[in-house]
Amino acid sequence: MFIAESDREIQECFPVFKVLRPHLSEETFLPQVRRQQAQGFQVLALKCDGVVKSAAGFRFTEFLAWGKVLYIDDLVTLPEEKKRGYAGQLLDWLITHAQSQKCDGLHLDTGYARHDAHRLYLRKGLQFNCHHLALQFGQVT
Numbered sequence: 001m002f003i004a005e006s007d008r009e010i011q012e013c014f015p016v017f018k019v020l021r022p023h024l025s026e027e028t029f030l031p032q033v034r035r036q037q038a039q040g041f042q043v044l045a046l047k048c049d050g051v052v053k054s055a056a057g058f059r060f061t062e063f064l065a066w067g068k069v070l071y072i073d074d075l076v077t078l079p080e081e082k083k084r085g086y087a088g089q090l091l092d093w094l095i096t097h098a099q100s101q102k103c104d105g106l107h108l109d110t111g112y113a114r115h116d117a118h119r120l121y122l123r124k125g126l127q128f129n130c131h132h133l134a135l136q137f138g139q140v141t
């Protein structure tokens with residue numbers, strides 16, 4: 001497991017992120033990640049046999065409602081690599097990292113139909129405690 005920092009390491013994560021975010025293109029992925037890194041975004045990746053199999057995008061942020069939290073933007077595994085425990089390993093690392101950084105909690109949003117992901121989150125102790133609402137103003141780029 002590693003934090004992707006170099007251009008090459010970030011680009012190696014693209015196929016994994018593309019699974020969850022199909023609107024992404026290989027050409028815009030690195031510049032997008034770099035812009036988000038300027039806002040505190042980090043990419044955690046799990047590599048096996050020389051290939052990134054699972055990845056998470058996360059950031060530390062603070063809310064009046066929740067205090068300091070590690071927020072997971074993305075957590076995804078290649079479809080052919082599911083059920084191998086990779087996402088669980090990333091989530092364990094993120095929970096430990098949040099605790100070591102004295103966070104008040106760990107948060108993420110998840111799509112209603114992501115039932116496999118929900119089972120993982122619940123096994124790891126996360127709870128459903130709110131609805132996330134959004135008003136979209138255009139296509140995500």
